[in-house]
Amino acid sequence: MTIIRPLILCGGAGTRLWPVSRDTMPKQFAMLLGDRSPFQDTILRTKKFGMGRPAVLINYAHRHIVQQQLADIAAEADIFVEPTRRDSGPAIAAGSLAISRQDPRAMVLVLAADHVISDPAAFFDAVQVGVVGAQHGRIVTFGVVPTHPETAYGYIKTGTQVAPGVSSVAQFAEKPSAERAAIYVNDGMLWNSGNFLFDVSSLIHEYQRFDPKTMAALYAAVDARVNDAGVTAFGAAYEQARSCSIDYAVMEKTDRAAVVPVSCGWSDIGSWDSLWAFGQKDEDGNVVSGEAELLDSKNCFVSSNGPLATVVGLEDVVVVANDDAILVCERTRSGDVKKLVEQLHIKGRSEADVHPKVHRPWGWYQVTDASPGFQVKRIVVNPGGRLSLQKHRYRAEHWVIVGGVATVTVDETVQTVSPNQHVHIPLGAVHRLENHTNAPVTMVEVQSGSYLGEDDIIRIEDVYNRV
Helix, strand or coil: CCCEEEEEECCCCCHHHCCCCECCECHHHCCCCCCCCHHHHHHHHHHHCCCCCCEEEEEHHHHHHHHHHHHHCCCCCEEEEECCCCCHHHHHHHHHHHHHHHCCCCEEEEEECCCEECCHHHHHHHHHHHHHHHHCCCEEEEEECCCCCCCCCCEEEEEEEEECCEEEEEEEECCCCHHHHHHHHHCCCEEEEEEEEEEHHHHHHHHHHHCHHHHHHHHHHHHCCEEECCEEECCHHHHHCCCCCHHHHHHCCCCCEEEEEECCCEECCCCHHHHHHHCCCCCCCCEEEEEEEEECCECCEEEEEEEEEEEECCECEEEEECCCCEEEEEHHHHHHHHHHHHHHHHCCCHHHCCCCEEEECCEEEEEEEEECCEEEEEEEECCCCECCEEECCCEEEEEEEEECCEEEEECCEEEEECCCCEEEECCCCCEEEECCCCCCEEEEEEEEECCCCCCCCEEEECCCCCC
16 A cells, blocks of 8 residues: 555634634634544544554644644654745645655655544545556545535536546636525536645646745745754745645646545634534534523633623524633624734734744643733643743742642752642742653742743753753
């Protein structure tokens, strides 16, 4: 069997799924449909069907999330970091170049990290059908057989058969109006899933043919790649690549484009409405997760990861409650959440981008209370995690361990601290917390002082090479 290298793209922002999905925690890493993220499910699908080592392409800000989520499912991957976002075209081309350095004859399967597939076996069967086309130099995409007219997806019109189960692409169509979408479905056109399969040399050849300047920048960026704390960062030349989707850059121009139809329960979960359509419904058509209670309500999507969310006597609404933000909207208008986020940006609201849970290489923290002169954080340090050896100029801290066993350094004293024990960190003291156990350490930290910003950290030693 041909060994296929998955190339998983993790660059989407997912603003239509705000407030759960934000720049600091986009939808591919959020627990939207259970106890695993779409990214983790994507990795596990490739592992289940015996594919080769995944390559994951990420934004630098998400490297710690990716590493932790891989560890949580006992999976490994090559992690490549984009210096800046340049859309799917340069991302796929650079990822393909990096894979080609490891195996010039690799077969690459491009997957979006934020899609869900309810029938992975059917998708894998379609991939195997596409292998023959890819072996003959075709750049194969997977066209989902529509279940209804949909305005949120592009469409593909099939052409002549080029291999068993594989057809040429006669036309790519943009996201249509509702009327045009109905026509497309009646004409047998397919949803454009944005997943691709190709021999790595075919994709590189075609990209080079259509945009040699971008490819020159990507060659330079991949050649200048450096390893940094478990990830591989592309060089600065990446920023010179033209920002362009893979459809515009290659697929709509090449004569090698091919398509395999597939019915696999696919969704790009692009809005709360699509999550409602995909989710498990109760007898009243409601999809409910987290702390939520409904009364006399129908066809609603209600989710909370913080306060108790209650809904009475409503139909076709979305209610999403986070610790710092609540969304209420008509379910059929959930696509307009993106416009709401743009409005929040204009007004300078940090909630538009910043998630209340802040991830660090050692774990995460969340501010639970704050007022002039003091701030309270909940801090979780993963097994093996170590905060930097540091000190502060403007604040003192009080640490109360509430879970796990920590090793705490304060100046010359090193001690083991268990639940219900307290440590005082005086102003200016050199200190660190380490977790040498196999279980997380949870701590409540109370800061007090004249200035409590995150930039009041003087790092003396840091295993994660931060400054």
